Amino acid sequence: MMKEEPEKAPIKVAVFSSKKWVLDSFSEVNKDFNFELSYFESRMYEKTVPLAKGFDAICVFVNDSLQAPVIEMLKENGVKLIALRCAGFNNVDVKKAYEKGIGVVRVPAYSPYAVAEHTLGLILSLNRKFHKAYSRVRDGNFALDGLLGFDLNEKTVGVIGTGKIGQIFINLVKGFNCKVLAYDKFPNKKLEEDGLEYVGLQELYANSDVISLHCPLNHETYHIINDYAISSMKDNVMIVNTSRGKLIDSVAVINGLKSGKVGYLGLDVYEEEEKLFFEDLSETVIQDDQFVRLQTFPNVLITSHQAFFTREAVNNIAQTTFSNIKEYLETGKSENELINA
Numbered sequence: 001m002m003k004e005e006p007e008k009a010p011i012k013v014a015v016f017s018s019k020k021w022v023l024d025s026f027s028e029v030n031k032d033f034n035f036e037l038s039y040f041e042s043r044m045y046e047k048t049v050p051l052a053k054g055f056d057a058i059c060v061f062v063n064d065s066l067q068a069p070v071i072e073m074l075k076e077n078g079v080k081l082i083a084l085r086c087a088g089f090n091n092v093d094v095k096k097a098y099e100k101g102i103g104v105v106r107v108p109a110y111s112p113y114a115v116a117e118h119t120l121g122l123i124l125s126l127n128r129k130f131h132k133a134y135s136r137v138r139d140g141n142f143a144l145d146g147l148l149g150f151d152l153n154e155k156t157v158g159v160i161g162t163g164k165i166g167q168i169f170i171n172l173v174k175g176f177n178c179k180v181l182a183y184d185k186f187p188n189k190k191l192e193e194d195g196l197e198y199v200g201l202q203e204l205y206a207n208s209d210v211i212s213l214h215c216p217l218n219h220e221t222y223h224i225i226n227d228y229a230i231s232s233m234k235d236n237v238m239i240v241n242t243s244r245g246k247l248i249d250s251v252a253v254i255n256g257l258k259s260g261k262v263g264y265l266g267l268d269v270y271e272e273e274e275k276l277f278f279e280d281l282s283e284t285v286i287q288d289d290q291f292v293r294l295q296t297f298p299n300v301l302i303t304s305h306q307a308f309f310t311r312e313a314v315n316n317i318a319q320t321t322f323s324n325i326k327e328y329l330e331t332g333k334s335e336n337e338l339i340n341a
């Protein structure tokens with residue numbers, strides 16, 4: 001008689017920072033994977049690590065904080081894998097994780113179009129003030145004063161970071177007949193051959209009407225937009241950040257807005273967003289004075305880290321995250337491991 005294979009225990013995954021959209025998309029995609037999923041609304045940080053006990057993998061997002069002490073505790077709790085359901089990994093001490101024998105996987109690209117298109121949306125809204133026009137017209141105020149914009153046609157757009165998102169964004173603004181100046185620590189030869197003009201940062205600052213950030217956050221890019229950078233820019237410049245909050249020194253940009261040097265600011269990310277974004281704080285007194293100050297400017301438009309948030313991206317996030325977890329836990333490696341990043 002054939003011996004029956006013992007049934008494999010399901011892979012247990014704890015999903016942190018879970019909101020309704022995470023639960024909906026992950027549960028749907030899990031029909032193909034059959035993981036044992038537990039959803040936790042809270043962020044992963046020192047206080048919430050005990051929740052990870054007994055799970056094979058934890059799944060985390062942009063505002064979970066996995067520095068060395070958290071990694072140590074994950075190891076003690078038996079976690080084998082950290083699965084980031086995002087591209088950026090500045091919030092994880094990857095070196096420490098590997099020292100402890102914990103793998104780290106991510107979703108390197110889920111929809112660069114989503115982020116590039118949202119960036120363009122911020123630019124158009126800041127310029128043509130759709131958000132103000134919408135409320136005005138609903139209030140029966142049909143006056144145009146205060147809504148004056150400018151033609152994007154022939155303006156110069158400076159793009160810092162010409163990776164997946166930066167390249168799509170460049171194509172979008174080229175469609176508006178903008179001139180593009182690009183800066184990247186590792187310029188892309190192919191793009192250069194195709195006519196993209198790479199310049200130094202100072203030249204980009206001095207000549208751009210709009211500056212858009214598409215580089216990762218690391219020790220070199222932390223506060224890349226600081227007092228000095230802003231002082232090198234054109235008067236009335238538009239700065240847009242859909243990459244990571246800490247690329248911009250908030251105090252410097254507030255000073256730039258107060259002096260009028262910065263004419264427009266579009267943010268989808270903010271330095272201290274962990275304490276704010278993704279939560280409904282409408283009944284709460286916000287304690288972050290810098291954030292509140294930013295909101296008082298008429299020429300600042302902030303969205304709460306939603307640039308990625310399209311149907312296509314959310315589905316890709318769930319699919320790739322689960323494939324990464326399955327591949328890593330079954331084979332001990334994954335093509336989306338950060339060791340390969």
Ligand code: NAD
Nearest residue numbers: 088161162163164165184185186214215216242243307308
């Ligand atoms: P990518 O890795 O494809 O491109 C990043 C580019 O930045 C690369 O060309 C790289 O050479 C360049 N770069 C690296 N170090 C640099 C430096 N010191 N100075 C200038 N350029 C440098 O990444 P991507 O998919 O295009 O994503 C870009 C960033 O967008 C991510 O790091 C992430 O932080 C952010 N992002 C935000 C959202 C959102 O919802 N707001 C979603 C996804 C990604």
